[in-house]
Amino acid sequence: MQVKNLTKTFNGFKAVDDVSFEAQAGEVFGLLGPNGAGKTTTIRVIATVLAPTSGTAEVCGFDIVKNPEEVRKNIGVLTTDIGVYDRFTGRENLIYFGELYGLTGSALDKRISQLSKLLEMDDFIDRRAGKYSTGMKQKLAIARSVIHDPKVIIFDEPTAGLDVLAAQTVLNFMKQAKEQGKCVILSTHRMPDADKLCDRVAIIHQAKIIANDTIDLLKHKTYASNMEEAFLNLVKK
Amino acid sequence: MSSIVLPLVLMPLLIIGIGKFTVYQIQKSQEQVVKIAFVNESIAPELADAIQKQDKTEVVKIEGDLSEAVKNDKIDAGIIIPTDFQTSLDKQTPIQIKVIRNSTSSKSTTALSRITAGLVVYNNEVLQSRFSKQKINPTVLASVTAVPEDVATEKERGGFGLGFILPLFIVMWSIIGGQYTAIDASAGEKERKTLEALILTPVRRLNIVFGKFLAVSTVALLSVVISLVSLYIGLKFSGSSIYNQASQTAAAGTNSESLNIVFSLEPKAIIILLAASLFLVFMFSAILLSISIFAKSYKEAQSYIGPAYLIVILPTVFVNTLPGLKPALWFFALPVMNAILLYKEVLMGTYDWNHILVTVGSLVVYSLVAIFLAAKIYSKEGILFRD
Numbered sequence: 362m363q364v365k366n367l368t369k370t371f372n373g374f375k376a377v378d379d380v381s382f383e384a385q386a387g388e389v390f391g392l393l394g395p396n397g398a399g400k401t402t403t404i405r406v407i408a409t410v411l412a413p414t415s416g417t418a419e420v421c422g423f424d425i426v427k428n429p430e431e432v433r434k435n436i437g438v439l440t441t442d443i444g445v446y447d448r449f450t451g452r453e454n455l456i457y458f459g460e461l462y463g464l465t466g467s468a469l470d471k472r473i474s475q476l477s478k479l480l481e482m483d484d485f486i487d488r489r490a491g492k493y494s495t496g497m498k499q500k501l502a503i504a505r506s507v508i509h510d511p512k513v514i515i516f517d518e519p520t521a522g523l524d525v526l527a528a529q530t531v532l533n534f535m536k537q538a539k540e541q542g543k544c545v546i547l548s549t550h551r552m553p554d555a556d557k558l559c560d561r562v563a564i565i566h567q568a569k570i571i572a573n574d575t576i577d578l579l580k581h582k583t584y585a586s587n588m589e590e591a592f593l594n595l596v597k598k
Numbered sequence: 599m600s601s602i603v604l605p606l607v608l609m610p611l612l613i614i615g616i617g618k619f620t621v622y623q624i625q626k627s628q629e630q631v632v633k634i635a636f637v638n639e640s641i642a643p644e645l646a647d648a649i650q651k652q653d654k655t656e657v658v659k660i661e662g663d664l665s666e667a668v669k670n671d672k673i674d675a676g677i678i679i680p681t682d683f684q685t686s687l688d689k690q691t692p693i694q695i696k697v698i699r700n701s702t703s704s705k706s707t708t709a710l711s712r713i714t715a716g717l718v719v720y721n722n723e724v725l726q727s728r729f730s731k732q733k734i735n736p737t738v739l740a741s742v743t744a745v746p747e748d749v750a751t752e753k754e755r756g757g758f759g760l761g762f763i764l765p766l767f768i769v770m771w772s773i774i775g776g777q778y779t780a781i782d783a784s785a786g787e788k789e790r791k792t793l794e795a796l797i798l799t800p801v802r803r804l805n806i807v808f809g810k811f812l813a814v815s816t817v818a819l820l821s822v823v824i825s826l827v828s829l830y831i832g833l834k835f836s837g838s839s840i841y842n843q844a845s846q847t848a849a850a851g852t853n854s855e856s857l858n859i860v861f862s863l864e865p866k867a868i869i870i871l872l873a874a875s876l877f878l879v880f881m882f883s884a885i886l887l888s889i890s891i892f893a894k895s896y897k898e899a900q901s902y903i904g905p906a907y908l909i910v911i912l913p914t915v916f917v918n919t920l921p922g923l924k925p926a927l928w929f930f931a932l933p934v935m936n937a938i939l940l941y942k943e944v945l946m947g948t949y950d951w952n953h954i955l956v957t958v959g960s961l962v963v964y965s966l967v968a969i970f971l972a973a974k975i976y977s978k979e980g981i982l983f984r985d
Contacts, residue, residue, distance in 0.1 A: 410797055411979050433800040440798075444791030461799040505795060 366416035378568040391559035392548040437511035443502035447491030462509035496527030552589040605825030610832025632709035635660040638679040649716030674709035765941035775821030780886035785899035815883035877961035884968035930956040
């Protein structure tokens with residue numbers, strides 16, 4: 362995945378300013394920054410939900426402006442605000458979205474049971490989603506976002522509001538995806554998560570990228586022992 | 599639920615209920631015993647007698663002021679006979695008797711009409727005796743009498759009755775029926791935060807809008823059809839007799855011809871009604887979707903849609919209150935108004951193909967424009983992410 366000079370303005374306000382980065386298959390790329398830095402907007406533009414003001418991005422060789430449908434087929438996005446259909450069971454939610462991604466029949470059933478096992482959802486997948494806890498909902502949302510087995514996976518604040526156990530499942534899922542050769546992008550403001558998981562990171566601050574390197578190099582450059590320190594040193598500069 | 603059960607139950611209940619209530623009121627006022635008191639009754643015993651002989655009329659004695667008694671509902675009307683009644687009668691000069699009544703009481707109005715009927719009888723008696731004294735045949739008085747003959751067919755009479763209320767219901771259900779689904783599919787998805795997941799799928803934006811549109815119009819159409827079918831069944835089993843009764847009792851005083859009202863609809867009429875309803879539903883569904891995607895939440899969407907009812911109710915009131923409205927052809931190009939006018943015509947058995955074509959044609963155009971607008975609005979990113 363390649364992002365080239367991406368800019369997005371809302372009524373004159375620059376939410377994303379000339380952002381460029383690259384993420385490869387088989388790595389976890391961190392998109393780090395404080396709240397309101399422009400991470401979510403960047404993701405929305407890459408996911409073709411918003412149109413870029415200027416610049417562009419390529420996902421698996423497909424341009425987000427010229428080929429938005431192909432991009433959406435190859436990308437799985439977990440949004441910050443997750444909502445599920447309360448009156449459907451978890452399984453029905455997955456069937457509905459699976460069909461929107463063009464999956465049907467036994468292929469869809471197989472994929473659902475696979476994901477259900479992977480995310481430890483078997484106990485509650487046939488219960489109404491309205492009764493789910495935050496952790497269950499988050500798992501369902503993750504399963505929904507990768508139901509079509511995309512090559513690029515973007516998770517926006519996937520561990521926000523989760524307890525340690527649920528967060529662990531989510532982080533493990535990302536690790537597995539990386540091992541399967543997916544390109545995983547983790548957008549977060551939680552530095553410990555990034556420390557544990559990311560190979561390379563880009564730091565967004567006030568709509569601009571202020572650093573883009575491997576974790577080790579960043580720590581080294583900022584004389585920090587962990588990402589949190591490194592981040593603080595960079596932002597305060 | 600609300601778009602299926604409500605029309606199923608509400609429609610027959612309303613129409614039959616109103617019918618039954620009207621019959622009940624008419625019968626009640628006819629069966630009411632009215633109380634009348636006289637002043638100087640003894641001066642004109644024959645007059646008092648003629649009034650007293652009227653059905654359900656009771657003459658009571660009242661001490662004191664008659665006006666006071668009418669005001670306090672002790673009696674329903676009071677009659678004051680002038681003291682020179684007999685002399686005037688002998689001199690054959692016009693006589694005025696004073697009738698005291700209360701125009702705000704329906705019972706008093708009934709009393710007045712019975713008094714008037716009694717006076718007609720009495721006047722006839724007086725005139726007959728005067729004529730016979732002068733050896734003139736009393737029939738010279740009856741120079742011309744009217745024998746009414748209704749050219750309206752039974753179907754037209756039935757359609758006229760229904761034509762007041764049915765178009766309003768069709769139009770109303772085509773909005774109310776789709777309202778819940780429209781709000782749920784747009785503002786509801788925003789509120790549940792499922793909209794973003796939906797537009798992240800490879801499905802094209804236009805297809806998503808169209809899917810939502812089909813869902814809304816299916817539900818709306820279903821509730822229109824259900825309301826019509828349940829109304830039809832309701833009328834079949836109890837309704838038509840009610841309407842016959844109502845119109846008969848209402849007409850009993852003026853003419854005695856029997857009014858048989860039939861509610862049979864020709865297949866042709868049903869097809870035209872459905873075709874107009876279909877495109878009306880399409881138009882409303884697209885408009886409802888467009889309105890409710892602007893809203894951030896359920897409640898906001900409801901407050902936007904509320905005023906939309908006015909647009910529907912105003913033309914209906916307009917059409918129904920103008921007496922003998924002969925609509926020009928361009929009336930049939932106005933949305934909503936055209937459907938209401940066409941429903942009315944078809945219910946009365948009139949098939950003006952110009953009207954039908956203009957109505958259906960313009961509704962097709964309006965619904966296409968509305969669908970196009972909804973698709974445009976849905977592709978605006980600002981509206982989808984207005985948090």
